[in-house]
Amino acid sequence: MKKDFNIIMTGVGGQGLITLVSIIDEAGLIEGYDVRSSELHGLSQRGGSVEIHIKFGQKVNSPLISKGTADLILGLEISESLRSSVFAGSKTKFLINNHSVVYLGGLPVDDVLTSLQKLVGKDNLYLVEASKVCQEKLDKEVLSGVYLLSYAVSKKIIPLSKESVIKAMENLIPEKYLELNKKAFQLIYD
Amino acid sequence: MKKVLLGNEAIVQGALKSGVDFVSGYPGCPSAEIGDEFGRIAEKEGVYAEWSINEKVALEASIGASFSGLKSLVNMKSFGANVCSDSLLPLAYTGIKAPMVIIIADDPSCYSSAQSEQDSRGFAYLSHLPMLEPADPQECYDFTILAFEMSEKFKLPVILRTTTRVNHQRAIVQLEERENRTNRNVGQFVKNPHQFCTMPPRVLEMKKELLEKINKIESFSEKSKANKINGKVNSAKIGIITSGVSYLHTISAQNDLGLNLPILKLGFFHPLPKKKIINFVKNFKKVLIAEEVEGYLQKEIAAICKEENIKVEILGKDLLPEIGELNSEIIRDTLAKLTGKKYKIENLKTIVTPKRYPRLCEGCPYWNIFPIIKRIAPENTVFGGDIGCNMIAGLPPHNMQDYLFSMGASMGISHGVKKSTTQKVISIIGDGTFFHAGISGLINTIYNKSNPLIIVCDNRITAMTGHQQNPGTGKNLMGEDVIEIKIEEVARACGVKNVKTLDPINKEEMENTVKEFLEKDDVSVIICKRICAILARRQKQ
Numbered sequence: 001m002k003k004d005f006n007i008i009m010t011g012v013g014g015q016g017l018i019t020l021v022s023i024i025d026e027a028g029l030i031e032g033y034d035v036r037s038s039e040l041h042g043l044s045q046r047g048g049s050v051e052i053h054i055k056f057g058q059k060v061n062s063p064l065i066s067k068g069t070a071d072l073i074l075g076l077e078i079s080e081s082l083r084s085s086v087f088a089g090s091k092t093k094f095l096i097n098n099h100s101v102v103y104l105g106g107l108p109v110d111d112v113l114t115s116l117q118k119l120v121g122k123d124n125l126y127l128v129e130a131s132k133v134c135q136e137k138l139d140k141e142v143l144s145g146v147y148l149l150s151y152a153v154s155k156k157i158i159p160l161s162k163e164s165v166i167k168a169m170e171n172l173i174p175e176k177y178l179e180l181n182k183k184a185f186q187l188i189y190d
Numbered sequence: 191m192k193k194v195l196l197g198n199e200a201i202v203q204g205a206l207k208s209g210v211d212f213v214s215g216y217p218g219c220p221s222a223e224i225g226d227e228f229g230r231i232a233e234k235e236g237v238y239a240e241w242s243i244n245e246k247v248a249l250e251a252s253i254g255a256s257f258s259g260l261k262s263l264v265n266m267k268s269f270g271a272n273v274c275s276d277s278l279l280p281l282a283y284t285g286i287k288a289p290m291v292i293i294i295a296d297d298p299s300c301y302s303s304a305q306s307e308q309d310s311r312g313f314a315y316l317s318h319l320p321m322l323e324p325a326d327p328q329e330c331y332d333f334t335i336l337a338f339e340m341s342e343k344f345k346l347p348v349i350l351r352t353t354t355r356v357n358h359q360r361a362i363v364q365l366e367e368r369e370n371r372t373n374r375n376v377g378q379f380v381k382n383p384h385q386f387c388t389m390p391p392r393v394l395e396m397k398k399e400l401l402e403k404i405n406k407i408e409s410f411s412e413k414s415k416a417n418k419i420n421g422k423v424n425s426a427k428i429g430i431i432t433s434g435v436s437y438l439h440t441i442s443a444q445n446d447l448g449l450n451l452p453i454l455k456l457g458f459f460h461p462l463p464k465k466k467i468i469n470f471v472k473n474f475k476k477v478l479i480a481e482e483v484e485g486y487l488q489k490e491i492a493a494i495c496k497e498e499n500i501k502v503e504i505l506g507k508d509l510l511p512e513i514g515e516l517n518s519e520i521i522r523d524t525l526a527k528l529t530g531k532k533y534k535i536e537n538l539k540t541i542v543t544p545k546r547y548p549r550l551c552e553g554c555p556y557w558n559i560f561p562i563i564k565r566i567a568p569e570n571t572v573f574g575g576d577i578g579c580n581m582i583a584g585l586p587p588h589n590m591q592d593y594l595f596s597m598g599a600s601m602g603i604s605h606g607v608k609k610s611t612t613q614k615v616i617s618i619i620g621d622g623t624f625f626h627a628g629i630s631g632l633i634n635t636i637y638n639k640s641n642p643l644i645i646v647c648d649n650r651i652t653a654m655t656g657h658q659q660n661p662g663t664g665k666n667l668m669g670e671d672v673i674e675i676k677i678e679e680v681a682r683a684c685g686v687k688n689v690k691t692l693d694p695i696n697k698e699e700m701e702n703t704v705k706e707f708l709e710k711d712d713v714s715v716i717i718c719k720r721i722c723a724i725l726a727r728r729q730k731q
Contacts, residue, residue, distance in 0.1 A: 014551065014724075025194045025360050035194060036326070036361045040354070042219030042302030042655060046582065048548035062442035062518040063326070063359045063435070068537025083543040089536055104586050105544045115541050 004057035005159055006065045010084045011076030011145075012101045013047050019173070020145040021052050026168035027160045028056035038063040047103075049080055072158060076130075076145055077101050078112045085119055094120045095152055097144050099131035126157070134184055143184035150185040162189075191365045197357040198223035200327040201293060201350070204334025205263045206235060207368045208289070211375045212255035213239040214248040216626070217655040218267025219302035220357035221295035225265055226656060229667040236371045241658055241667045244597070244626045245270030249277050249292070256286040256347075257386055258377035261338065265293040268308040269596060273627070275313065280388045281347055282317045283396035285403070287385075288377070289341035291334060295352045298482045298515035302354070304581055305596050307513065309483040310351055314460035318400055320407050321349040321459040322416065323434045327361045333457065336416060344403050344410075351459065353482065355435040355515060408461040416457025417466055423452045423473050428528060431470070431487065432480040433459060436516050440480050443522035447531045456487070464494055472500050478528065479506035482516050547585045553723035556580060556647055558694040560588045563645065566704045567616055572607050574600035574617035576628070579654045579722075580647045583618060597623050601631020604642040614708055615642040622652035622660045624677055629684075635713050636685045643707050644715045646677050649722040657725055681715040688714035695720060 007024070011017050021037050028035040033056035040050060053065045068089045075081025075096040088094070094116065100109045107115075116125060128151050130144035146169075152158040153165055166185065173181050195203065201224055205213070213232070215225045228239035238255075242248035245266040252262035266274065271294045278292075294310045297303040314321040320340060324333040330352070337348035388396060411417065420441075423429070432440050433456045440453060454470045456462070471477050471491065479488040488506030495502055509524045510516065526533050550556050560583050567573075575581050575591035576598065584591030593603055604617035619628050624646050635642065652658040659665040664674035681689045688710050692699050700718070707714035721729075 012546070013548070021360065022194070029192065029194050029362055034362065036359065038355055039358050039360070040301050041222070041358060043304075043548050046548040046579065046654065047546075047551060049546045060361075061445065062439045063355060063361070064439070064517045066442075066446070066517070066519045066522070066535065068535040079543055079546070082541060085538050086540050088538045090538070092538070103546050103549070106546065107544065112543075119538055119541060 004055045006070045007054040007072045008070045008084045008087045009052040009074040010080040013050050015076045016142050016145050017050050022172050023168045027164040030164040034060045036060040036063045082112050093124045095126045097130040098127045146181050146184040150188045154188050192362050195327045195363045197327045197330045197359050200330035200363050201334050202227045204331040208335050208338035210263050211260035212262040214242050214251040215265035216245045216248050217658040220354040221265050221267050222655040232668050236374045239667050245273040249274040256288045256290045258379045259288045260377040261288050262290045268296040268310045271310045271313050278317050282319050282400055283388050285345040289338045290347040291337040292347055292349045295357050297354045311459050311486050319349050321351050323351050323459050325435050325437045327363045331363050404461055411458040411463040412465050417463045418455050421452035426451050427475045429474040429477045436480045439518040439521050442518035446522050471502050476503045550582050551723050555694050555720035559718050562700050564590050571614040574604040576600040576619040576623050578620035578623050580618050580620045598627025598631055601628050605635045605640040608640045608642045617642045618645045621648040621662045625661045633684050641713050646717045648717050648719045651722050651725050653722045677717050686715050691717040693720050694718040
């Protein structure tokens with residue numbers, strides 16, 4: 001990998017983004033990359049927009065991603081994915097959970113989806129039913145992030161191997177929740 | 191061993207490596223995970239850890255530990271420095287017995303800070319104390335260890351000043367082996383009023399001792415690897431001096447532009463390595479100071495150059511913003527301007543997405559409290575706000591907050607408004623904030639015969655900063671069962687006659703009580719007691 005791989009992970013407080021960034025960082029370490037990420041806690045987490053910057057590569061410096069330089073927008077919510085398009089360039093891939101957390105003054109769901117399709121184009125937009133699948137199959141919508149990550153790994157949208165991610169989950173997730181997380185990760189391969 | 195750690199986790203590891211015995215603090219964003227982590231591991235690591243009721247008491251607890259010979263770590267967010275400063279300044283005079291490190295975590299851009307974009311580096315000037323600034327988790331680890339060493343050597347507490355992008359940055363940290371200990375150390379207080387009591391005329395002698403120590407630390411700073419130079423100094427016309435996370439942004443900005451300007455990265459904010467700075471700046475025509483928020487370094491360095499008669503243009507806040515955090519784009523654009531380098535980035539067209547404000551969580555008991563108060567309150571009622579989840583009252587759809595200041599400030603301001611007007615005043619505060627700084631305001635309200643209606647939103651936890659225990663919850667940081675201090679009993683003991691505790695889910699009771707208490711001639715307190723929805727869900731699991 002010549003340059004850093006830059007991910008903007010986005011969603012709404014409470015969607016499990018902090019767990020997800022830990023898994024990705026740990027998997028990056030396992031793969032031998034230099035890893036750096038930046039997240040926000042506190043007020044911004046309380047139902048507000050959460051935007052996490054993740055970088056891995058040979059040598060990562062600034063923990064923040066510049067506008068136009070994201071390789072991947074990993075969106076757990078559609079409006080937030082649209083919001084973070086400012087970090088995207090023409091080659092940026094958008095992997096988005098087709099899930100909306102409505103809010104006062106927010107855009108209608110159809111408008112958000114139309115805007116995303118127009119903005120990103122067919123080739124780079126992956127709209128995935130992560131919340132729906134996790135709710136239906138595991139009765140746990142909050143696993144949608146792990147499902148989305150497994151999608152990225154299986155389709156090679158993210159330069160991390162399945163083995164590294166599973167190992168990362170084993171290293172980080174408390175035993176009580178580990179099996180469920182692994183199940184969510186495995187769904188895509190079943 | 192290599193591990194991915196959050197800056198805050200790296201500070202914990204650095205403190206453990208240094209053999210910390212005693213940890214006190216108050217939870218705030220972005221420092222809260224330091225105390226949280228100690229709460230989880232304290233017993234296993236043979237460390238004592240507490241959430242104190244506020245930062246002043248937290249600092250004082252660690253002063254007691256240090257005077258008793260135990261190594262201590264104090265942790266707080268930016269505004270905590272204001273609260274503890276009353277004891278911080280005399281602590282600089284007395285110095286310490288056993289090493290002490292104080293973490294002060296600022297929040298440039300105010301991601302999780304209501305009251306101001308405070309640059310706590312100013313406290314180094316006010317207190318004279320040495321202050322270090324790490325850039326990333328590795329430096330959080332290394333500098334915590336360095337701070338303990340310096341504290342031991344110079345007998346002063348050392349401040350580690352961090353920012354959100356350092357505390358909440360995850361990166362790989364190389365950890366050294368450390369000894370495991372399971373038993374807590376026991377200290378001994380050896381009487382020494384000569385050192386521990388500040389009283390005139392001795393206090394002025396102490397000031398002299400402090401200034402002498404700082405002189406010695408300046409020589410130490412000159413030799414320290416924490417102040418380092420990147421790049422070849424003799425070949426460039428422009429140099430850069432930077433500190434904290436701005437250092438990492440600067441490297442990225444230079445990489446974007448294909449530049450390799452020499453960088454002096456300062457790990458010491460105070461005292462500055464003057465000679466090192468002089469030897470660096472004298473090579474250039476221009477030096478850019480890339481620092482966040484205030485232009486402290488710029489002013490200091492410009493003054494040094496003037497004093498030494500060095501002809502160099504010191505640039506900083508004339509080109510970089512004084513408001514908001516820096517990033518590599520801002521520094522890249524500034525460097526491009528300075529060097530004439532061109533840089534083009536193509537990003538997608540931006541579509542404006544309406545702002546998503548923080549909001550109360552699903553099932554939050556405050557969803558019951560705010561609308562009822564707003565409905566019952568007569569027109570022109572003044573609503574006081576305070577720090578914590580209850581400050582969401584100021585955001586849509588509630589929009590019921592007429593002032594918001596610092597922890598506990600609603601109490602004092604509401605009293606002042608009530609004394610100055612004939613309007614009704616309803617003052618809203620959370621349980622954690624009530625214990626932190628609300629009680630003294632309540633006592634003042636009673637003492638001076640004021641009559642606002644005080645609503646304590648008691649959700650049984652300090653929720654906003656990540657669900658920390660407080661004196662009202664019956665548990666402390668190390669998970670011990672403790673006496674549950676009841677807010678209604680505190681209010682009654684202070685002389686409040688109109689006190690009612692209710693569950694806000696009972697709408698009618700809530701409505702009737704608000705109506706009744708608004709008509710009282712003396713102060714009233716309603717405690718709306720219902721557990722935080724997130725905590726309730728967690729307890730069920």
